[in-house]
Amino acid sequence: MSDFNFETEAIRNQLERSQFQEHSTPMYLTSSFVFEDAEDMRASFTEEKIRTIYSRYSNPNTSEFVEKVVAMEKAEDGYAFATGMAAIFSTFAALLSSGDHIVSARSVFGSTHTLFTKYLPKWNIETSYFDINKPEEIESFIKPSTKIIYAETPTNPGVDLIDLELLGKIAKKHHLLLVIDNCFATPYIQQPIKYGADLVVHSATKLMDGQGRVLGGVVVGNSDLIREIYLFSRNTGPAMSPFNAWVLSKSLETLAVRVEKHCENALKVAEFLESNKNVSLVKYPFLESHPQYEIAKKQMKLGGNIIAFEIKGGIEAGKKFLNSIKLCSLSANLGDTRTIVTHPASTTHFRLSEEERLAAGITPGLVRVSVGLENVIDVISDLEQALNS
Missing domain, CATH: 3.40.640.10 (Type I PLP-dependent aspartate aminotransferase-like (Major domain))
Known part of the structure; x- marks a missing residue:
């Protein structure tokens, strides 16, 4: 080495x-x-x-x-x-x-x-x-x-x-x-x-x-x-x-420069979501509101590119939000150059029982966002119009 x-x-x-x-x-x-x-x-x-x-x-x-x-x-x-x-x-x-x-x-x-x-x-x-x-x-x-x-x-x-x-x-x-x-x-x-x-x-x-x-x-x-x-x-x-x-x-070879930008964008998106009236909960490691914020600052250099948030109105509001997305991708993947929005309860974790999902913190209205490398203003605008729909 x-x-x-x-x-x-x-x-x-x-x-x-x-x-x-x-x-x-x-x-x-x-x-x-x-x-x-x-x-x-x-x-x-x-x-x-x-x-x-x-x-x-x-x-x-x-x-x-x-x-x-x-x-x-x-x-x-x-x-x-x-x-x-x-x-x-x-x-x-x-x-x-x-x-x-x-x-x-x-x-x-x-x-x-x-x-x-x-x-x-x-x-x-x-x-x-x-x-x-x-x-x-x-x-x-x-x-x-x-x-x-x-x-x-x-x-x-x-x-x-x-x-x-x-x-x-x-x-x-x-x-x-x-x-x-x-x-x-x-x-x-x-x-x-x-x-x-x-x-x-x-x-x-x-x-x-x-x-x-x-x-x-x-x-x-x-x-x-x-x-x-x-x-x-x-x-x-x-x-x-x-x-x-x-x-x-x-x-x-480009991991460092990509991850830096992913995290910069993700923090801005997380701050926007936290301020939106239609969002009841936002979890992002480098938000001070995160329950394990101090742990994040101790062991993580940056906050990552993944955000979890809860939309007010539960599953129906979540579906309407997903159906209103225009720019971001609806996909079960993450870590892409393209911002991806996922509803875990109906995709990546759908095989779990409702009891198992709740035990893992996956509520019906939980949305996961993998923030990409687009101009963050465009990402926020898309999320905002979908939330306001």
């Missing part, structure tokens, strides 16, 4: 140039790689010799992408996946056994919740949820079979926060693994490993790509844990494609 600053590392951390002396890393769209002779082939497969063998195991493009994220998160090693959910599933599948237990924040992405409640129980892996607003209760959920503490911060979609330093201390005290989904913040805004996280997960589809083009996921952290995740993934095949890795590695 070099001593370069974040932006320089993202741009200058590249593969070694080929004989063609290219300035920008080329794509390696090949499924396999050749060997010099039988001994080279044998030594490569037994890992006596570390080299690229097959793109399901590794590829020069995925290696470059992973190396950049490893440097950004101050991690030891990493592995890239086809999607963010592939990264999350593979992490748990590789590290847990039948009878193990997870302690997780209740506020998690809908598909992660489904993984915890529908699929992992098939292998006798249990999950207990704690309220992210009651961190003092976390230790009461820990039992002898607990292996992992898991959380998103900020959460999806309620934009709640949890103290990473506190989680790190609890995990260390009980000899547990701490896994943090850092998707909303990106490594530019916060680095959970500094606070004791063993592994950090990202959906690279979001702000890492930043332009709604490709899918991807990545896990970085402790090298011994990554080794287990790699071996599981090498045999089960959720690997990232070389093309997507090439796109994402190039995207990381």
Whole structure:
């Protein structure tokens, strides 16, 4: 790992140039790689010799992408996946056994919740949820079979926060693994490993790509844990494609400048929403009204690009608002150059029961905004006319 600053590392951390002396890393769209002779082939497969063998195991493009994220998160090693959910599933599948237990924040992405409640129980892996607003209760959920503490911060979609330093201390005290989904913040805004996280997960589809083009996921952290995740993934095949890795590695070169602008726009939008008479609640980490504002200022460099707000009038008012949007996109994605408005209860978290949604802070009228890179005046004007409709 070099001593370069974040932006320089993202741009200058590249593969070694080929004989063609290219300035920008080329794509390696090949499924396999050749060997010099039988001994080279044998030594490569037994890992006596570390080299690229097959793109399901590794590829020069995925290696470059992973190396950049490893440097950004101050991690030891990493592995890239086809999607963010592939990264999350593979992490748990590789590290847990039948009878193990997870302690997780209740506020998690809908598909992660489904993984915890529908699929992992098939292998006798249990999950207990704690309220992210009651961190003092976390230790009461820990039992002898607990292996992992898991959380998103900020959460999806309620934009709640949890103290990473506190989680790190609890995990260390009980000899547990701490896994943090850092998707909303990106490594530019916060680095959970500094606070004791063993592994950090990202959906690279979001702000890492930043332009709604490709899918991807990545896990970085402790090298011994990554080794287990790699071996599981090498045999089960959720690997990232070389093309997507090439796109994402190039995207990381502009991550800092993009995230700075996203956050600048988001704070202005949040301040507008807080002043609008048709909005009853706004949650954005860098608004002083946010319940965990002090935590945000302690562990986050900026507030991120996601805002959650509640429209007065409930579900019907929310539907009318969405139907009145003209400029912003109605989509379930986030972290795009384009501002996206989502109604979580009917999209990303619709599979949850109403009781489960309410427990996670997802009310019927909750709206999530992923603020993009348009001129913020235009974004605010669109939101204002939709709210006033």
